[in-house]
Each structure stands twice: as C-alpha cells, then as structure tokens.
Amino acid sequence: MLQNNRSLYSDSKDLIEEPIFYLFRPSGSHPPENIKKNEPHPLPNFTIEEWVTDNHKQAGISIWFGDSPSCSCPRRSNPNYPQEYRPQNGQGRDALVCKICDLKCDTTYWCRNCDIEKLKRQFRYWTSGNQLLDEFVQRTQLDSRSYHEYFEWIEPVRLRNIEHIADGGNGSVYKAEWIDGIRVIHPKKGQTRTKSIVALKVISCGDDIEILTEISRIYRVRNDLSDNNYGPKIYGFTKHVGLGKYALVMQYFENGSLRTYLQKHKEIRWIHLAYLASSISKGLKTMHSDGVVHCDLHSGNILVGYNSIEPSCCIADYGTIKKISSLASRKCGIYGVIPYMAPELFKGQPHSTATDIYAFGMIMWELSAGEPPFNQEEHNSTLMLNICDGLRPSIVEGTPDCWVQLMKRCWDSDPKKRPIASELEDLFEEWVYVYGRTSEFRRKCKEADEYRANHPRVKPKKRHSGATYASSFIQLPIFTNREIGTASSTSVVSIEGSKFDINAFGS
Structure with missing residues (x-):
C-alpha cells in the first residue's frame, strides 16, 4: 500500500512541502514506462515523484498542489490534510473522496458537501432584484460539480471601466474590469480569484419569465460547449446600471469577432x-x-x-441557439x-x-x-x-x-x-x-x-x-x-x- 507521505519523502532534498493528494489507480495498473521518477507529468502541476506498489495490485502517484486547502469546510484544521482518489465499485474509475466529511468529491478542489454549503451561507447576502434570476443562479450553485461550473451574481459596483464595444441584433456588448475576477485554481493557494477583463452581453429580453428562459437555454448550451473550449465561458450575471438591463458576464476576447x-x-x-x-x-x-x-x-x-x-x-x-426539436x-x-x-x-x-x-x-x-x-x-x-x-x-x-x-x-x-x-x-x-x-x-x-x-x-x-x-x-x-x-x-x-x-x- 502507499506509504505515509512523510516517510516516503523525508530524504528528498528537492521537496519542501507535503503532497496534498494521492492518486490510487485501479488494481493491476502500472506506472507509464516513459515517465520516470521526478520528471514532469504531461498535465500542469502534476509531478511523478515515486510509484509504490503492493504485489503489483496498486500504484500511487503524488500530485503536488502546495499547501492550499482542498475544500472550504470549516472543520478543516490541517491545511496539508490530503484527499484521496480511489477506485469506485470495481469500475476502475478514479473518484475523489473528501477526507474532511468523507463524502465523494466530483473534482479536485471541490467537495460538493463542504463547498456548496459555503455558497448556501452566502445566499442571504446577495440578490439580483429578480426572484426568478436569484433562484436560477442558486440552483446552478447547488447543482455544481466543480469550482468553475456554477454561475454567480456579480454586483454592478464590482465592475468598473465599462466601455461599449459593439451593438448586435440581440443586444449590446461592453468591456469591463471585474475587480474580484474569475475563479481559478492556484497551485499553492487552491481556490482563488484573479482580477479579470470580461465582456458584458446585455440581455434584451422583456419580463422576468423571458429572462429566465433565455438564461436557461444559454446555461444548457454553455455546459455543452465551453467544456470543450468551443464556446466563450460564462461567469454569471450582473445589471448594467445605465441601461437598467440584465447582462451576461462572459469571457473577453481581445481579438474580437x-x-x-x-x-x-x-x-x-x-x-x-x-x-x-x-x-x-x-x-x-x-x-x-x-x-x-x-x-x-x-x-x-x-x-x-x-x-x-x-x-x-x-x-x-447563444441568444438564437435552439434545440432542433423546438424549431418550426x-x-x-x-x-x-x-x-x-x-x-x-x-x-x-x-x-x-x-x-x-x-x-x-x-x-x-x-x-x-x-x-x-x-x-x-x-x-x-x-x-x-x-x-x-x-x-x-x-x-x-x-x-x-x-x-x-x-x-x-x-x-x-x-x-x-x-x-x-x-x-x-x-x-x-x-x-x-x-x-x-x-x-x-x-x-x-x-x-x-x-x-x-x-x-x-x-x-x-x-x-x-x-x-x-x-x-x-x-x-x-x-x-x-x-x-x-x-x-x-x-x-x-x-x-x-x-x-x-x-x-x-x-x-
């Protein structure tokens, strides 16, 4: 079985922090032949430190993410306390389990129990002024499977230096600086944010139901496309103070159309x-x-x-995208x-x-x-x-x-x-x-x-x-x-x- 991380790395002069995660591969798996100890892994922030086997039944790989917490659970006292990937139900698939609450995590740095509970505690501190929109944003957060997936309400005061870019048939587009910025995973800080330039797409719908319908369609297609990097990322919603209209907060493309x-x-x-x-x-x-x-x-x-x-x-x-079944x-x-x-x-x-x-x-x-x-x-x-x-x-x-x-x-x-x-x-x-x-x-x-x-x-x-x-x-x-x-x-x-x-x- 995988040894204790302290004893395993205590003699290494190059390592100054403990590994945060251990990845347990399915029974019978072996390390790739073309990857050797202490060589960079093809994925960012991953390094192969050592493979440990027990009669060739399991193989382990350490993944270094610095000293950041793996989730926002308030019970977490040790910032270096690891989470684990384990084969589930004999399917040979890796599943992340939070060592704080012992529940399965969907992705790295995201515990559905701990992190979603943190988002729920924030519900009473924000509102878009539209109950249906509030409920929709909250639902994306409650159903989120990763730190990047959910939408959020972005207060207009958190956006500055707003500039008009272009007008289109579905509304207008603006450029803005988002003070808080997009959510990112930092190798050492874990869940964090970085100040970002974003695009604001004004939603030109009418009443609340139309707004929610439009947003729902955008969200559904956004999940399908942006996961494959073939659609602009959508971060959430705000309100254009000058126009009094709701707007999508989206990924900004410097090159434009x-x-x-x-x-x-x-x-x-x-x-x-x-x-x-x-x-x-x-x-x-x-x-x-x-x-x-x-x-x-x-x-x-x-x-x-x-x-x-x-x-x-x-x-x-996405304003005009529709399901084939709905076309007439x-x-x-x-x-x-x-x-x-x-x-x-x-x-x-x-x-x-x-x-x-x-x-x-x-x-x-x-x-x-x-x-x-x-x-x-x-x-x-x-x-x-x-x-x-x-x-x-x-x-x-x-x-x-x-x-x-x-x-x-x-x-x-x-x-x-x-x-x-x-x-x-x-x-x-x-x-x-x-x-x-x-x-x-x-x-x-x-x-x-x-x-x-x-x-x-x-x-x-x-x-x-x-x-x-x-x-x-x-x-x-x-x-x-x-x-x-x-x-x-x-x-x-x-x-x-x-x-x-x-x-x-x-x-």
Whole structure:
C-alpha cells in the first residue's frame, strides 16, 4: 500500500512541502514506462515523484498542489490534510473522496458537501432584484460539480471601466474590469480569484419569465460547449446600471469577432485561415452532436482567440441557439443576416444543421476574401431571390482547390448535398494536423500564399450603404416559382484576385 507521505519523502532534498493528494489507480495498473521518477507529468502541476506498489495490485502517484486547502469546510484544521482518489465499485474509475466529511468529491478542489454549503451561507447576502434570476443562479450553485461550473451574481459596483464595444441584433456588448475576477485554481493557494477583463452581453429580453428562459437555454448550451473550449465561458450575471438591463458576464476576447479580426489582420497565412476554419468546424460538430442548431451563424458571432500559438475560434451569441426539436417553420419572417442565410430559409423552411453548414461555407469564403460576402450588394428581397436562384460570391483567385470544392459543397442549394459538421471536422483535422508539415494541403497553402504575394491587390469598391451585417428580423417576400429562376446575372459579385485589395477593406 502507499506509504505515509512523510516517510516516503523525508530524504528528498528537492521537496519542501507535503503532497496534498494521492492518486490510487485501479488494481493491476502500472506506472507509464516513459515517465520516470521526478520528471514532469504531461498535465500542469502534476509531478511523478515515486510509484509504490503492493504485489503489483496498486500504484500511487503524488500530485503536488502546495499547501492550499482542498475544500472550504470549516472543520478543516490541517491545511496539508490530503484527499484521496480511489477506485469506485470495481469500475476502475478514479473518484475523489473528501477526507474532511468523507463524502465523494466530483473534482479536485471541490467537495460538493463542504463547498456548496459555503455558497448556501452566502445566499442571504446577495440578490439580483429578480426572484426568478436569484433562484436560477442558486440552483446552478447547488447543482455544481466543480469550482468553475456554477454561475454567480456579480454586483454592478464590482465592475468598473465599462466601455461599449459593439451593438448586435440581440443586444449590446461592453468591456469591463471585474475587480474580484474569475475563479481559478492556484497551485499553492487552491481556490482563488484573479482580477479579470470580461465582456458584458446585455440581455434584451422583456419580463422576468423571458429572462429566465433565455438564461436557461444559454446555461444548457454553455455546459455543452465551453467544456470543450468551443464556446466563450460564462461567469454569471450582473445589471448594467445605465441601461437598467440584465447582462451576461462572459469571457473577453481581445481579438474580437472574426469579422473584426480579418479587417485588422490584412495578410493572414492560409494555414492560419485553416486553423480558424478547423476550430469553427469543431464547435459546430459539438453543437450538432447535441442536437443544437445555432440559427444565426456569421463572422460577427465568432470570437477569435489563441490555442497555444495557433489562432482559434469559438462560436458565440447563444441568444438564437435552439434545440432542433423546438424549431418550426416561420412563414412571416426570419432572424439573421441575409448573406449567411441558406436559400431554403427564404422559402419559409425552418433552420436545421444544414443551414448552419451553409453559413459555414460563406464563412469559408470570407476567410479567403477578407471581407463579408455580398458587401457590394443591397441586402434586400432582390438579393434573397438571387440567392434562391443560385447566386454565390465569386471565387477569389489563388484559393486552394480543395478549399473551393469543400466551400461549394457547403453552400449547395440542396441541403442534402451539404456535408455534416463531423465530416468538416475530420477534413480539417486531416488537412491541418494529421499529416503535419509535409501534407499536400500545407503545400497548397504555401502556393496560395506565394500567389497572393505576387499579385498586388487594389482597393475594392466601397461597401453598399444597404449592406447590413447585424442580425435582424427579416420579413420574407413571397416568391413564386416563376420568380425563382429568373434572377438577373448582373447581380453576381465579382472579386478577381488581381483587383481585390484586402489591405484597404474597412476604409
């Protein structure tokens, strides 16, 4: 069995603190052959100090987290008192047991009994001013399985330096400094906070029931997506004092939306464009696998960050996300941005995973062109009719062939011919990651970069005053079969590689 931690490490000159946790592996497990004593473990803050066995039935690994408490239980007197992972019910799965209350913990540094009791004691000290919202936040705390999972009410006075960022169809977005900051796990301090810059998304709902319904949908999808790092993290709720409206407190992305990012970064290497598309496809796959359709996917609803050193995207604006089972055909109108909307939507058909894929195809084109689709067209019923008749943006010269073919499949007029999100994820995984630097796709990206460098671009035409890229409710025109199929060819957008100046876009 695992020896006492004092005797086990008493002779080590390099160790000055006791290990806080012991990890007991299932019967018959052995230490990995490629990890030796005192070498860093692949996971952060984990170090393999020594493996201890008893007739090869158990193996132990010490995990060093400094001298911080493992939970907030008031009965805890020894700050170095360990918790333990033990196999449960012979399933070979590790389970954390709090040594303070002897109850199972869901994750490291989170005892559902001790930590939730601490949150419950704070209920009487805060209120949002809305009983339903209070009950909702409290419920997320009572049901939480980790230190990071629950929502909290953030008093407006704890937010300062609030700046307006942008307006959208679902409300406005602000940037703010959160004095208390997000919850983090520190290697030595355990549960702590760090002052943070956050985004405030004003909720534009009406009465209390609508607010709670909106929040519930956001919370459900947020759990599905942010666990996989494909959605912005949501920390809780506050109230914008000036507007008197409730707001989501969310993860702030310094690079802003994909649309803004493409305007600021004029010459992006093609392989980096592929990284961006790949991360969007992963987010779509996660959503669609859970039976969720975004319903309003466009470059303004995609936020840009970095995964390691690679640019990465996550899908935002949960206000329009709905379960597939709840979608219904709307005959009078629809919500969205016309250039990213599939032709079947203009014919009164409901949103589907295929309409998200169509929008993804338009985003692929935007990545290749550096500007939103149809920015020189008025966004009206004529454009909708032309899209139904097969109008798509012209291919930018120099775009890799495989990119073009996939993009065309995504925006096919027949929803059944469009790829599904999992296929997109697999393709980009193969293109960008699997075959590494010797892949055919990387060779084509290099050729596309060279083509762009050798073909100077000129300033594009000014964006049409009637081109609108903020989500809005669109009254659907009534198209007859005669009208569809007679669109004028003069409406086709033409962007030649030698005449398009991405550097001048946005001026």
